[in-house]
Amino acid sequence: MSITGEALIGGVAVRGTGKHFKAFDPSKREELEPAFYAVDEAQIDQACQLAAAAFDTFRATSNEERARFLETVGEQIMAIGDELIVRAMAESGLPRVRLEGERGRTVNQLRLFAEMLREGSWADVRIDSPLPERTPPRPDLRLRMIGLGPVAVFAASNFPLAFSVAGGDTASAFAAGCPVVLKAHSAHPGTSELVARAVIKAVELCKLPAGVFALLTGTGRHIGQGLVAHPAIQAVGFTGSRGGGTALMAVAAARPQPIPVYAEMSSINPVFLLPGAMAARGEQIAQGFAQSLTMGVGQFCTNPGLVLGIAGPEFDAFAKTAAAALQNVPAAPMLTPGIAGSYQDGVQTLAAQDCVKTLALAEQEEGRGAPALFATTAESFLAEHALHGEVFGPASLLVACKDVAEMRAVTERLEGQLTATLQLEDSDIDAARELLPSLERKVGRILANGFPTGVEVSTAMVHGGPFPATADGRSTSVGTAAIGRFLRPVCYQNLPQALLPEALRDGNPQGIWRRTDGVLGKA
Template identity: 75%
Template sequence: MSITGEALIGGQAVKGNGAAFRAYNPSLLAPIEPSFHMVDAQQIDQACALAKAAFDPFRATSDAGRAAFLEAIGEQILALGETLIERAMLETGLPRARLEGERARTVNQLKLFATLLREGSWQDVRIDSALPERQPPRPDMRMRLIGVGPVAVFAASNFPLAFSVAGGDTAAAFAAGCPVVLKAHSAHPGTSELVARAIVRAAQQCELPAGVFALLTGTGNGIGQALVAHPAIQAVGFTGSRSGGQALMAVAAARAQPIPVFAEMSSINPVILLPRALAARAEDIAAGFAASLTLGVGQFCTNPGLVLGVAGADFDRFCGTAAAALGTTEAATMLTAGIASSYHSGVHALAAQDCVEVLAQNAQAEGKGGAALFKTTGAAFLAEPALHGEVFGPASLLVACRDADEIKAIAEHLEGQLTATLQMDEGDLELARGLLPVLERKAGRILANGFPTGVEVSTAMVHGGPFPATSDGRSSSVGTAAIARFLRPVCYQNLAQGLLPEALREDNDRGIWRRRDGALTTE
């Protein structure tokens, strides 16, 4: 399939009415054909109006029908074959194996939501039977969840497939019965167009309304802000920078009808080395840490950007081993010139701090990121807020703490995180038990004896956390729980059986799990 540089609105390819732009090959530092064009205000309005018109018929489709749609998207993505992988390699500099794995993850998460739809419990059905003899009488009340309406989704820079056009936000919104208006990331517009065309073909195959999906192309912030401000949009899914997420939150809050923004933004993902584990496995933990830090040139939101341990010989062994491992890694191509530039700035800012020691810092070439490792004390970290920020890339700060109490004090001092990791052995259980309540308040996922890079797409996964990890710490952007972001409850009181949605009727032909008079049952 050829890439035309067009947006997709109402199931049709359309040329944006605004200025032209091109993708950029980060490995060759050169632009890529063809030219794309920015959509204008009229085209944004058209896409949103079509999404609004598509909402009621789309959410009225059966769970099985939407499941088939999600599976059809996956099949159409696989049918793109080498064309998709090769274009994504050109636009991102990512290796083939990484992109093939990401394609599989994208297809599998579409299948996961299809399975959830067929199983049916996503609606969280609750039935309180009428009690006419009670004084006062209780009416018949039945509740289910429905989609909130059209969702604006912003494709991420660091996952051109799994967090992009047909990624987790789009899959969750479709599963909830919500049309999607998607802002393609300007770093990989060709990849985005290919996947968007796969979605359009799947929608046509499933005979869905033309407004169920739109792809908007462009650069800068204007398109995204106009999209979030549009009255047809009822929720936002975003993965990106803290500044970008907060800007969209401000737009959403300023609307006549404010809407929720589910933004995944910033996290340094602390790794805590407890004393017994550090004494027994310092070198092994350091090797695993170095591999985690440099995976994908550190361009993961779950990268281990902070390590805490008690100062001493064991922590020194960890630091030395990690520094030696990182010192031999070569600088590698980053996703975009902007990401590389921001990374270089963050590394230089850390290195310039008087309280920071540089343990390893590879040369920072244009468009590339070399690993960087820094060290400071617990007292300095607590005193200096400039040490707490995320440096997006293969950089981490090691903190030598006075004792376990200082580790806990630093954990209390941290902002919200996506993850927190405990490296621990049997003798560390009491210390770990004391830290868990703090980490539960600070992070969305707590790991033991692993590293945070790598997010399993599953029913139990939480990829979220308190601000600024996300804008809403009650949500996850990965796993089946992600559907909850785009749902709201509706109660039906004393409605006739013939008017009730299928899931609320007495017969329960599908046998879905429902909470009836307080008890879970499939009857």
């Protein structure tokens, strides 16, 4: 499968008319062929208009038809073969084993949504039988969820497969019956084109309208903002920087018809080291923390960027062990020169704070990220808001607290987070119970005795959290619940059986779970 540098609109490869750019190999520090061209306003409009035209046909497909489409996308991605992995390695600097695992996750994610569609409860069907004898009479009421409409999806920089062209946003939108217009990330345009061509092939094989999927190429905010502003687009999925996400939120809110933006943006993912855990296995926790912090050069949205412990010899020993472990980790290429530059700026900002002590900081190299570890007190952290920001990369800040009450005080001052981790033993249960109410209000996922890097794709996973972790803390971008972002309820009152969607008809012809007169079942 050749890479041409073209956008894919209406199932056809088209060359953008705007400024061209090339992918960049962060390991070799050289540009990659071919050139990619930015789409213009007319091409954005064409993609969105085709998506709008495809919507009613696509959402009318059966659960089985959409499930088979998702599986076919996965099959076509696997059919690309090693070419996909080689190109992704070149564009990201990530190792083969990481990208092969990410490809497997992407395909398994598509299969998981297919299973959910076949099971059927995603539609949240509810039926209230008529009560003609009641005063006033209750009508026949039936509810189901339907897709919102065409969705604009923005590929992420740090996951060129699992959060990109056929990643979770696209998979959940497709499952909801929503066409997708996708803005490829400029860090991995070749990888994006290969996967997009696989999606287009699946659209053709499943005989779906060509407007079900489009790939837009180009750099600059005007493409993304033009896409979000288009009246055909009804929702947005975004993973990226806080500045980029809030800019899209502003565009979406300013439309004549505002639309929801589901943006994953910023998180420092606090880790709480409780006394019993520190006494029992402090050194082991420090080693695991160092590994989690430097995994993928720290370029995970769930990276442990903040660690809170009780001041004393055990916390000091943790800091010493973690710093020593980090000093043995060499600098490595980051995904893009821009990400590397921002990381180094963030590290320098922390190091320059009078209230911050540098525990580990290797010399930074152009385009590469070296681990960094800093320490401060809870009193300083509470007083200096500059310490609260995310440094995207292998850097973390240790905060020494007087006691658990001060830990909770720090927690109350944190912004919304994707995760929080409790390192605890049985003797720490009361302390953890004291922290839980604050954590439940602040984060989307609370975990014990592990590390937050690594997000399972499953039915119960939440990858979201209060702002600025995400734009809407009521949602998740990972797991089957992610479909809820792109659905809305429709109620049918007293409609004849012939006009009702099959999922709502008497006799339950689809054999799906439905709530009838308050009782959940398949009757």
